[in-house]
Amino acid sequence: MSNRRHLRLIVPAVAVLGLTMAACSGSGDNEAIRIGVVNAADEQWTIFTEKAAAEGITVELENFSDYQLPNKALDEGDLELNQFQHLQFLAQFNVASDSDLVPVGATAVYPLGLYSLEHDSVDAIPEGSDIAIPNDETNQARALLVLQEAGLVTLKDGGNSFSTTADVIAEESKVTVTAVDAAQTAIALQSGSVAASIINNDFVKDAGLTAEDAIFNDDPNSPASQPYINIWVAAADDADNADFAKLVEIWHSPEVEAAALAESGGTAVFVNNTPAELQEILAGSEEILRAQD
Numbered sequence: 001m002s003n004r005r006h007l008r009l010i011v012p013a014v015a016v017l018g019l020t021m022a023a024c025s026g027s028g029d030n031e032a033i034r035i036g037v038v039n040a041a042d043e044q045w046t047i048f049t050e051k052a053a054a055e056g057i058t059v060e061l062e063n064f065s066d067y068q069l070p071n072k073a074l075d076e077g078d079l080e081l082n083q084f085q086h087l088q089f090l091a092q093f094n095v096a097s098d099s100d101l102v103p104v105g106a107t108a109v110y111p112l113g114l115y116s117l118e119h120d121s122v123d124a125i126p127e128g129s130d131i132a133i134p135n136d137e138t139n140q141a142r143a144l145l146v147l148q149e150a151g152l153v154t155l156k157d158g159g160n161s162f163s164t165t166a167d168v169i170a171e172e173s174k175v176t177v178t179a180v181d182a183a184q185t186a187i188a189l190q191s192g193s194v195a196a197s198i199i200n201n202d203f204v205k206d207a208g209l210t211a212e213d214a215i216f217n218d219d220p221n222s223p224a225s226q227p228y229i230n231i232w233v234a235a236a237d238d239a240d241n242a243d244f245a246k247l248v249e250i251w252h253s254p255e256v257e258a259a260a261l262a263e264s265g266g267t268a269v270f271v272n273n274t275p276a277e278l279q280e281i282l283a284g285s286e287e288i289l290r291a292q293d
Contacts (some may be wrong), residue, residue, distance in 0.1 A: 008012050032060040033243060036070035036082035039063070039202075044259035051250045057243055067136060067182075074233065075099050081234050081244060083107065083251075087278060088138040088161055088227035091285035102239050103203040103278035105248030108260065108268040109225050112139075113204070113214030116196035122150045122216050127174050129195035132188040133165075133264060137178035142218070142228060143198040144177070150216040153177060161227050162288065204265055211267040220269040226281050229240060229271055239275065 013232050037045060037048035040063040052059045062079060064070045070082040071093045075250035087103060094101055119125050131152065141163045147153045165177050175195070180188060182200050186207035189197040196215070199207055211217075219225065232248050234241065250256065252272065261268050273281075 002056055007293045030057040031202070033081060033247070034060045034062055034079045036062050036064055036067065036084065038070070038084045042259070042263050044256050044263060047259050048251055048256050051253060051256065052247060055246060057246065071101060071233070074101060076233065079231055080238065081247070083232050085233065086138070086228045086230045087282050088285055090111045090231065090233060091282055091289055095286050095289040098265045100236040101233050102236050103231040103282060104234045104239060104244050104275050106273040106278055107230040107232065107251060109220035109229055110201040110264060111217040111220045111267050112142055112198060112200065113217035114146060114150060114196055114222055115189060115199050115207070115209055115214055118290065120193060120215065122152065125135050125152065125175065125195050127269065129175045130178055131175050132180055132185045132187060132194045132197040134182035134198065134200060136182060139182060139200060140179055144168065145220050146198060146216065147177065150217060161285065162292065201264055201267055211265040227285055229273060229278065229281070231278055
């Protein structure tokens with residue numbers, strides 16, 4: 001995902017942070033635009049909020065500790081925007097909940113890395129070792145594709161962005177795979193219970209690691225990474241909201257991007273796909289998902 005969630009925030013709960021900043025001017029009655037995020041304390045959001053205020057847009061950040069809640073809150077009208085997920089995650093939510101949330105801007109792609117405290121290369125991982133991966137559907141599939149690209153597992157029919165651990169062909173794979181909560185992949189690695197872990201960019205710093213410590217990761221510039229473009233999301237009726245477009249532009253300002261890059265440990269690859277391009281990628285993923293039902 002696009003944002004760094006702290007390990008202490010793994011309980012399904014919502015906390016509203018008082019980060020509303022009054023703007024000097026703006027359109028209409030200048031009501032705050034409520035944005036759902038998962039790491040409102042990060043410097044990038046302080047800079048972003050200040051820049052929005054300078055442009056006459058009042059921003060109120062609502063901080064979530066559970067991935068499943070920001071889309072639900074947006075769908076129910078409790079938010080105007082959220083920014084925490086990639087396209088594949090949104091596709092999963094839309095299909096499962098029969099919703100029509102839409103991407104209105106892109107942020108970045110974050111490489112997904114394989115980390116080990118015992119082994120300094122993929123080849124050094126012993127046969128039969130156990131690897132921890134995130135258990136949420138979208139990141140699980142991506143993690144499995146990373147392991148397959150690394151030559152550690154073989155997936156049924158070559159795998160895809162919807163693969164699960166059930167698609168691992170045991171007799172053709174070098175390692176076994178255990179799916180755990182995304183925050184637990186780093187903990188499993190630190191405890192020594194696994195030989196290596198696929199750790200979401202969000203948790204690399206919390207694990208005491210840096211992106212350079214990864215012994216393997218996927219290519220953020222490949223076509224296969226398009227479903228993992230992180231995005232701004234709004235209700236379908238607000239797809240053309242001018243203030244939202246301005247906020248996307250503000251997020252891509254040099255100061256905000258610099259802070260976001262620092263938070264990512266230098267791994268973020270910023271992208272500027274148009275809403276139309278993002279919506280096309282989303283539609284393709286949703287089509288595949290619906291065909292599986």
